Amino acid sequence: MARTRYATDRGLIARMGVTMFLLGIVFVAFVLALFFVLTYNRRAGSGSSTGLIVIAALIGVGTAFASYYWSDKIALRASGARLVSPGDSAAAARLHGTVDRLCALADMPKPRVAIAPTQMPNAFATGRSSKVAVLCATQGLMDRLDPDELEGVLAHEMSHVAHKDVAVMTVASFLGIVAALLVRFAFYSELFGGGGRGRNNNNNQGALPVILVVMVVGMVVYAISFLLIRLLSRYRELSADRSGALLTGKPSALASALQKVTGDMARIPTRDLRAAEPLNAFYFAPAFSKGRGQVTLSSLFSTHPSLERRLAELAKVSQQLSR
Amino acid sequence: MGFLDTILGRTKPVAPNLDALFALPSAAVTLQAAMDLQPTGSGSACFRAAEGRAFSDIEKDVKELLEMGSGTLPVEVSSDSYGFTWLVCHHTRDDVEGLVTDLHAVNSSLEQGGFGPQLLCTLVGFRSPAGGRLGLVYLYKRGTFYPFAPLAGERRDSALEMQVRGALGDDLKVEPDLGRWFPVWGAPGL
Numbered sequence: 001m002a003r004t005r006y007a008t009d010r011g012l013i014a015r016m017g018v019t020m021f022l023l024g025i026v027f028v029a030f031v032l033a034l035f036f037v038l039t040y041n042r043r044a045g046s047g048s049s050t051g052l053i054v055i056a057a058l059i060g061v062g063t064a065f066a067s068y069y070w071s072d073k074i075a076l077r078a079s080g081a082r083l084v085s086p087g088d089s090a091a092a093a094r095l096h097g098t099v100d101r102l103c104a105l106a107d108m109p110k111p112r113v114a115i116a117p118t119q120m121p122n123a124f125a126t127g128r129s130s131k132v133a134v135l136c137a138t139q140g141l142m143d144r145l146d147p148d149e150l151e152g153v154l155a156h157e158m159s160h161v162a163h164k165d166v167a168v169m170t171v172a173s174f175l176g177i178v179a180a181l182l183v184r185f186a187f188y189s190e191l192f193g194g195g196g197r198g199r200n201n202n203n204n205q206g207a208l209p210v211i212l213v214v215m216v217v218g219m220v221v222y223a224i225s226f227l228l229i230r231l232l233s234r235y236r237e238l239s240a241d242r243s244g245a246l247l248t249g250k251p252s253a254l255a256s257a258l259q260k261v262t263g264d265m266a267r268i269p270t271r272d273l274r275a276a277e278p279l280n281a282f283y284f285a286p287a288f289s290k291g292r293g294q295v296t297l298s299s300l301f302s303t304h305p306s307l308e309r310r311l312a313e314l315a316k317v318s319q320q321l322s323r
Numbered sequence: 324m325g326f327l328d329t330i331l332g333r334t335k336p337v338a339p340n341l342d343a344l345f346a347l348p349s350a351a352v353t354l355q356a357a358m359d360l361q362p363t364g365s366g367s368a369c370f371r372a373a374e375g376r377a378f379s380d381i382e383k384d385v386k387e388l389l390e391m392g393s394g395t396l397p398v399e400v401s402s403d404s405y406g407f408t409w410l411v412c413h414h415t416r417d418d419v420e421g422l423v424t425d426l427h428a429v430n431s432s433l434e435q436g437g438f439g440p441q442l443l444c445t446l447v448g449f450r451s452p453a454g455g456r457l458g459l460v461y462l463y464k465r466g467t468f469y470p471f472a473p474l475a476g477e478r479r480d481s482a483l484e485m486q487v488r489g490a491l492g493d494d495l496k497v498e499p500d501l502g503r504w505f506p507v508w509g510a511p512g513l
Contacts, residue, residue, distance in 0.1 A: 013331045020330065093477070100505035101405055104443055105371060107337040107464035110502055148406050163332040239332035246336060249373030249441050250406075322375025 009242055009313075016235040020172070023228045027175050030221045037213050052185050052214070060178035068170040072112075072127040072134045079124070081116035081136045091115065091142050098151050099135060102158055106247055111135045111161060121145070121261045125157035126166055133161045145257050152254030153261075155244035162243070165236050172232055176225040182218035186211050227300060234305045238313055251317040255310075262307050336440035340466035341430045343496060344423055347447060347459065350468075350494040351419045354449060357490040360457060363448040366422045367411040367512030368429040371441045372402075381436040385410065385429050401511050407443060411512040422447065430463070446471075448513050455480060457487065458513045459495075460504075467498035477508055 038050055067074065076082075084092035095113055103110045111125065111133035119140040127133035135157050142150060160166075189211060245251035299306060328335065354360040372378055382400075389398045389412060399411040410429055414422040426445050433442055442463040449457040458471045470487040472480035484504070488497050498504060507513075 008333050008335075013333060016331055097405055097506075097508075101371075101407065101443060104462055104464065104503070104505060105337075105440070106334075109500075110505075147404065151406060159334060162334050164329045165332070168330065168332075236332055243332075243334040246440075247334075249371050249378070249438075252374055318374060321373050322377050 009239070012235060012239055012242070016232065016239070019228055019232045019235060023172055023175065023225060023232070026221060026224050026228065030175065030179065030217065033217045033221075034214070037210055037217070040210065052189060052211075053182065056178055056181040056185055059181055060174060063177055064170050064174040068128055068167065071166050071170075072132060075124060075126040076114060076134060076136070079116045079136060079138075080118070081114040081138075083112055083114045083134070091139075094147075095137060095142065095150075095154075098147070098154055099158075102151065102155055102247065106158060106162065108158065108162060111158070115139060115142075119143075123153050123157050125160045127161065128166055129164070130161050135161070141261070144260060148248075148250060148253040149257035149260065151248055152244060152250060152257050155247045156240050156254060157244075159240040159243035159247070160236070163236065163240065165240070168236070169229070169233065172225075172229050176222055176229055179218045179222035179225060183215050183222060186215035186218065230301055230303060233303045237304050238310065241310055241313060242317055245314055245317045246321075249321060251314040251321065255314045258307060258310055258314075337464045339430065339434065339439045339442045339463035341427065341434065341463070343466045343468075344427055344430070344445065344461055346495050347423050347461075347468075348419045350459070350491055351447070351449075353492075353494045354487065354490060358486065359452050360449040360487070361452075362416055362419050362422075363450055364414045364416045364418065364422065365411060365512045366414075366426055366445065366447040367409045367510065368426050368445045369403075369407050369409050369443045369507075369510070370429075370433060370438075371406070371443060372408045373438060373441055377436070378438060378441075381432060381438065382408070385432045388428055388432065389425055399511065403509065403511075409511040419447070444507070446507065446510055446512055451483065455483060456513055457483060458507070458510060459487075460507065462498060462503065465498060465503065466496065468495045469498040469504040471504065471507060471510075471513075473506070473508060473513070477506075479506060 034053055038053070084095070086093045086096040092113070092115065095115065099110060099113055102108075109130050111127065111130065112135070114134055114136040116136055116138040118138050120138055121140040121144045123135070123137040123141055125133060125135045135154065137150070137154070141153065145153065241254065245254050248254070304310075327333075351362050355362075372382065386398055386400060389410070397413075400408065401411065402408050412422055412425040414425070426447075430439075430442060430445070433439060444463065445461040446458045447461075449459065451457060456473060458473075459468055460471050461468050468491070470484040470491075472483040472487075474480050491497055
C-alpha cells in the first residue's frame, strides 16, 4: 500500500482523550463523595438521602437511555422534519444521490434521509447506530449551498454517525444529568422536608448538613462536567469536520459552506432561532451568533468551536491533501 | 471501526480493493452465454477529485498513460452533477480484458499517489438484445459488484438486474446488501 495522505490529527485525539479521562475522574470523585456522605449519614441515623441518590441515579439512567434510544425520533419530531424517498421531489432525489455516493466512498450503510421544511440553513444527523441513523438537511440549506458545499456538510454529518457521537455524548452527559437531578432533589427535600426534621430534631441531627453536602457536591460536579462535556462536543465537531473533509477531498467546500451557513444564520428572525435551540448539540452549526476570536465565557459554554477555529483546521487538511 | 476509534472520533479512510476487478472478463463471457448480454466495449472509472495540485497532477498522468496505451481511441474525462470525475475508456466489443486493464491502471495510479480512498466505483457497459442498457458496477470499498439497468425517466429495470444477479452466480462477488446497489443515473460509459 502506497503512502497515505489521511493521517489522523494526533493533537486533537490526545486532547479528546484527556477530556474523557477528566470526565472519568470527575465521575469517580462524584461516586466516592456520595459514598462518604452516605456512610456518614448512616452513622447519623437517617436513610432519607440514600433514597434520594438512588432515585436520582435511576431517573438519570432512564433519561439518558430514552434520549439515546429514541434520539432519531426525538430530533425528527422537534425539528418537524419528514423522511423522504428519492422519488418525492427533485431536491430529495439530489439529497439521496449525494448520500448514496458518500456511503459508497466511506463504506457505510445508508442512513435514512429527511428534509426539515425550515429556511434556516442547517443539517443534523442522529440515531443510536449507523443502521437506524437519520440524516436531515433543512430546505434552507439545500437552497443556499451549491452541490459541493452540500456534500461537505453531509459528509460532516455522516462522520458524526460513523463516530457514534450520539452514544458517546449520551454517556458523557449522563453524569451531568444525575448531578443536576441530585441538586434539584436535595433542594426540594430541603424545602418540603424541613418540618419533619424539626419534629425529630434530637435523634436526627446529621440530616441537615448531609442534604446540603449532597447539594454542593452535585453543583460542583455539574459545573465541571458541563464544561468538560461542552469541550468534548467541540472536539467531536472538529474531528467530524476533519473526517468529512477527508472523505470528500474538498476541505475548502466545507469551509465555504460553514461561512455561508454561519453568516446567513445571523440574519434569520429570532423566533426561528429560539425554536431551534434545544437541538443545537446535533446541528451542523449552532443557531446563534457569537463573538469572534477571543476566549469568552460563551466560547467555553458553546457546543461548537468558533468559525475561525474550524476554518483554520480545514485549511490544515487542505494543505495536507495537496502536498 | 474499532472501539477506540469510535471513542476518539477517528475514521480511517477505507482503502479500495482493486484485484477483484480482474474477475470481470470471465463474468462478461457468462453474461453473454446465459443472457445474450453483449459488452459495449466502454467502461468508466469514477472517483472524487481531491482539491490541490497533488491530485490534479496524478489525474493528468493517468489520462496520458491511458491515451498512450489505447492508441487510437481517446479517453474522455467528464464530471457529473455530483462533482465526481469519470474517466471513460473505449475498446472494441470483444476486448473486455483490455478495458479492465485500462481501468485498473486508473485505480493503481490513484492508489500509488495516496488517493486510493477517493475511488468510488468502476462501471462496464452491456447491451441486451432488446437494446436495454446494463452496467456492471464495481464498488471499490466493498470489493463487490452489482448490476444497474436504467430505464427512461430514472427508473430501474429491477427484473433484469435480478436476472443478472442469478446468472452471475459464483463468477463474481455480487453485493449481498441490496441497499447498496445505488443508482448511477447518466453515468458516462453506460
